Amino acid sequence: MKVVAPAKATLLLRVLGLRADGYHDLEALVVSLSEPYDDIETESIPGDRVELTVEGDSIVPTDETNLAWRAADALGGGVRLRLVKRIPSRAGLGGGSSDAAAVLRALDPSGEWAEGVAAGLGSDVPYCLRGGLARMRGRGEIVEPLPGGLAGLGVLVVVPPFRLSTPDVYRAWDELGGPRAVREIDAPAAVRPYASVLVNDLEPAAEAIEPRLRPWRDELESVVGAPAVMAGSGTAHLVLTDGAVDHLKTQVMEHFPDTEVWAATAVR
Ligand code: C5P
Numbered sequence: 001m002k003v004v005a006p007a008k009a010t011l012l013l014r015v016l017g018l019r020a021d022g023y024h025d026l027e028a029l030v031v032s033l034s035e036p037y038d039d040i041e042t043e044s045i046p047g048d049r050v051e052l053t054v055e056g057d058s059i060v061p062t063d064e065t066n067l068a069w070r071a072a073d074a075l076g077g078g079v080r081l082r083l084v085k086r087i088p089s090r091a092g093l094g095g096g097s098s099d100a101a102a103v104l105r106a107l108d109p110s111g112e113w114a115e116g117v118a119a120g121l122g123s124d125v126p127y128c129l130r131g132g133l134a135r136m137r138g139r140g141e142i143v144e145p146l147p148g149g150l151a152g153l154g155v156l157v158v159v160p161p162f163r164l165s166t167p168d169v170y171r172a173w174d175e176l177g178g179p180r181a182v183r184e185i186d187a188p189a190a191v192r193p194y195a196s197v198l199v200n201d202l203e204p205a206a207e208a209i210e211p212r213l214r215p216w217r218d219e220l221e222s223v224v225g226a227p228a229v230m231a232g233s234g235t236a237h238l239v240l241t242d243g244a245v246d247h248l249k250t251q252v253m254e255h256f257p258d259t260e261v262w263a264a265t266a267v268r
Contacts, residue, residue, distance in 0.1 A: 092232030101128030
């Protein structure tokens with residue numbers, strides 16, 4: 001069986017506070033993207049083992065620390081997984097959670113067991129099971145699908161060569177005393193029924209631990225002539241417009257040779 005695991009764009013991320021369990025309460029508006037995406041093939045094998053091969057990204061583990069491996073194991077194993085990675089790691093695009101959800105969908109299409117194990121695999125996995133446009137609350141596991149979608153939205157996804165670990169960024173947010181984002185970007189018309197601004201409360205924390213982030217974003221914004229919001233815990237940035245973003249992709253590729261860039265649309 002072959003399944004696709006799409007990247008996730010966080011259009012709005014409010015971090016409300018640290019919880020007793022070490023996670024953070026949040027409120028987010030998220031959407032699946034047409035690009036980048038990972039491909040996953042599943043094949044039954046005898047016994048209850050999980051075998052995993054990963055292509056396209058040499059730093060992604062192939063053992064039980066990989067969420068796709070854990071998703072297959074949680075559903076009883078007996079499966080060989082072939083994962084073709086295109087979603088950059090440690091970029092805030094939710095690749096690992098999306099891979100895990102795609103494995104759950106492939107192995108349990110009815111969702112009978114998948115929904116029960118999703119939240120235990122990671123905060124974003126319940127959302128990724130369904131994907132599309134949604135609001136997330138709690139630590140992320142409370143998902144409200146928004147069936148209207150974001151027709152006509154163009155999303156430029158730009159990933160710098162430096163990356164960040166999600167726990168490090170949340171820890172920095174705690175150490176800074178729980179800052180709110182200082183920047184608010186007017187939302188494009190397609191997003192306005194759901195949010196008037198694009199904002200990410202993790203931006204000050206990510207900038208505090210990765211000093212290259214802010215000058216890189218300033219340069220990106222001047223090259224595309226539009227504001228960019230950080231994706232999730234970073235370091236990817238998103239430029240959102242009503243209409244296609246292909247011309248912006250060309251500009252970014254010419255200016256930043258060591259940057260990964262996709263011209264995507266929102267997927268319902
Ligand atoms: O749930 P998941 O394993 O994907 O989360 C990864 C890390 O991100 C957690 O260990 C935690 O440090 C941080 N996190 C958080 N609050 C959330 C979601 C994630 O602090 N709501």
